[in-house]
Amino acid sequence: MTANSALPFSSPENLWSDAHAAALDPAALLLYRSNLLGSDLTVTNFGGGNTSAKMREGDPLTGEPVDVLYVKGSGGDLGSMKLDGFSTLYLDKLLQLQRLYHGVEHEDEMVGWLPHCTFNLNPRAASIDTPLHMLLPFAHIDHVHPDAIIALAASSNGESATNAIYGDSVGWFGWRRPGFELGMRLKEYVESRPKLRGVMLAGHGIICWGDTSKQCYDNTIDLIARSAAYLNQRLAKAPAFGGKVVDPKAPQERGRIAASLMPRLRGMMVGDAPKIGYFTDDAETLEFVGSRDFAALAAMGTSCPDHFLRTKIAPLALDPARSDDDEYLRAAVDEYRQHYARYYARCAGPDDPAMRDANPVVVLLPGVGRCAFAADRTTARLAGEFYGNAINVMRESSGVSTYRGLPEQEAFDIEYWLLEEAKLQRMPKPKTLAGKVAAITGAAGGIGLATARRLLDEGACVVLCDIDREALKTAEQELHARYGTDVAAGVWADVADENALRNAAQKAKEEFGIAFSSRRRRAKRRAMGILNAKSKEQRVALYRDLLKVTKDTMAQASQVVEQLRTVKLGEVSQALLAEHGA
Ligand SMILES: [Zn+2]
Numbered sequence: 001m002t003a004n005s006a007l008p009f010s011s012p013e014n015l016w017s018d019a020h021a022a023a024l025d026p027a028a029l030l031l032y033r034s035n036l037l038g039s040d041l042t043v044t045n046f047g048g049g050n051t052s053a054k055m056r057e058g059d060p061l062t063g064e065p066v067d068v069l070y071v072k073g074s075g076g077d078l079g080s081m082k083l084d085g086f087s088t089l090y091l092d093k094l095l096q097l098q099r100l101y102h103g104v105e106h107e108d109e110m111v112g113w114l115p116h117c118t119f120n121l122n123p124r125a126a127s128i129d130t131p132l133h134m135l136l137p138f139a140h141i142d143h144v145h146p147d148a149i150i151a152l153a154a155s156s157n158g159e160s161a162t163n164a165i166y167g168d169s170v171g172w173f174g175w176r177r178p179g180f181e182l183g184m185r186l187k188e189y190v191e192s193r194p195k196l197r198g199v200m201l202a203g204h205g206i207i208c209w210g211d212t213s214k215q216c217y218d219n220t221i222d223l224i225a226r227s228a229a230y231l232n233q234r235l236a237k238a239p240a241f242g243g244k245v246v247d248p249k250a251p252q253e254r255g256r257i258a259a260s261l262m263p264r265l266r267g268m269m270v271g272d273a274p275k276i277g278y279f280t281d282d283a284e285t286l287e288f289v290g291s292r293d294f295a296a297l298a299a300m301g302t303s304c305p306d307h308f309l310r311t312k313i314a315p316l317a318l319d320p321a322r323s324d325d326d327e328y329l330r331a332a333v334d335e336y337r338q339h340y341a342r343y344y345a346r347c348a349g350p351d352d353p354a355m356r357d358a359n360p361v362v363v364l365l366p367g368v369g370r371c372a373f374a375a376d377r378t379t380a381r382l383a384g385e386f387y388g389n390a391i392n393v394m395r396e397s398s399g400v401s402t403y404r405g406l407p408e409q410e411a412f413d414i415e416y417w418l419l420e421e422a423k424l425q426r427m428p429k430p431k432t433l434a435g436k437v438a439a440i441t442g443a444a445g446g447i448g449l450a451t452a453r454r455l456l457d458e459g460a461c462v463v464l465c466d467i468d469r470e471a472l473k474t475a476e477q478e479l480h481a482r483y484g485t486d487v488a489a490g491v492w493a494d495v496a497d498e499n500a501l502r503n504a505a506q507k508a509k510e511e512f513g514i515a516f517s518s519r520r521r522r523a524k525r526r527a528m529g530i531l532n533a534k535s536k537e538q539r540v541a542l543y544r545d546l547l548k549v550t551k552d553t554m555a556q557a558s559q560v561v562e563q564l565r566t567v568k569l570g571e572v573s574q575a576l577l578a579e580h581g582a
Pocket of ligand 1: 049143144145178204205
């Protein structure tokens with residue numbers, strides 16, 4: 001790669017182990033293949049894609065062997081799923097559904113029939129991609145949306161590029177949203193082309209297959225790797241997105257701007273629930289936001305439905321020089337919300353679900369990076385990552401020819417599709433403290449750590465502050481293992497040191513997009529009083545006073561916890577406990 005060429009594209013590696021696979025039964029092999037595919041970000045990102053296998057099993061009532069379709073069920077993630085993540089359905093009953101199909105206007109009704117085909121009372125709901133897997137006559141099928149594939153699928157001459165890469169072994173099928181109609185048409189398509197080993201689904205992803213789990217896995221990895229190699233060869237010849245026009249700022253400055261911007265934006269995103277931010281300044285994002293074609297491409301919107309369901313069609317682009325100008329930011333957020341409302345008004349029909357949250361999800365700043373906002377931090381990180389995928393796709397597509405977004409109405413129909421709405425309704429309700437962030441001092445042990453666990457159980461994010469570096473690291477690792485790495489961040493801080501506290505606050509802003517209000521600062525001063533108190537008795541009395549002061553805000557648990565952020569919880573609580581002889 002020369003300094004002027006685009007960033008190269010990651011290629012998947014074949015990680016199949018025959019030794020491991022030898023001991024597995026067919027269902028376990030399907031799970032093994034799914035976990036391998038799902039844990040490789042060059043194959044699929046979180047929650048994306050699905051896999052299936054058709055196998056013979058004994059009917060629970062008669063003991064007779066029957067054909068059963070195992071297909072990844074609705075929700076869940078290929079990389080981390082267990083066997084109970086697959087729905088299991090009688091294949092012969094599924095195939096009989098074709099007789100009940102009355103055409104594309106009625107295809108959504110077909111989803112209602114799927115539960116009637118359940119094998120062995122498996123409660124896992126079948127996904128909207130089930131028709132693809134059941135109707136195609138292959139024993140093992142993978143359907144994934146890797147960046148290297150969508151780049152072809154979303155490119156204006158993707159069909160000829162597909163042909164150049166795979167010859168006639170991979171087909172090309174025009175855009176059609178997932179569902180029964182796509183399954184039926186695809187079945188006809190592959191039946192007339194017996195040499196195919198996969199089909200490119202325009203604007204979407206790929207579906208490919210094999211006679212065994214191993215063959216299917218090998219095929220999927222090989223198809224993606226070949227596309228990545230082809231794209232990299234072309235991308236090496238020219239800079240991405242028309243070349244660089246804005247240099248990335250120094251890393252520290254990028255962090256400073258993000259920390260200043262995110263709490264402001266968070267406060268401006270009015271809606272049902274508070275949001276958490278996630279900031280990234282990875283090389284792909286900086287290349288994109290600093291490029292000549294950035295504004296035009298960003299406005300065009302993401303193409304793959306899997307992406308824009310998470311990111312919204314278009315991001316909000318901001319001028320980094322005005323990242324602390326509240327008037328400018330408020331106008332930009334308002335304009336975005338109005339723009340979204342106009343899009344909804346243009347496209348919605350009488351039967352569509354009500355308009356969802358109109359706030360931007362992804363915010364981009366040339367020279368700085370990207371922020372993503374969502375009701376919880378993992379969702380914010382994933383939305384950002386999905387936009388990262390969209391950037392990859394745009395880069396690759398531009399390398400092949402021209403990037404193409406989906407037509408607006410098609411995009412809307414997917415975004416507000418009733419079946420997608422049903423999927424959203426099935427998601428677990430947010431926990432009581434979702435969207436809140438608490439900073440806890442003395443957080444590496446005792447009651448401080450117990451408080452962190454309690455808050456995490458309720459859906460809050462926590463910034464852990466402690467003076468004991470080793471203990472802090474251990475506590476952070478424990479919480480990451482139990483709750484995931486998104487929701488807890490450790491910062492070394494001596495709470496008697498204003499500078500250290502300022503760093504901790506900066507970290508909270510940068511990590512989660514949270515600022516502390518003046519009321520919180522008042523509480524902090526009281527808390528500082530506790531720390532500076534001469535005696536244990538005085539400290540305990542001041543702590544009681546602090547609790548009294550914050551009593552009226554107890555309903556807003558997060559605020560209280562943030563107010564407590566400078567209190568050495570462990571020490572004070574131990575004192576209180578000792579006082580009561582506990
Ligand atoms: Zn798909």
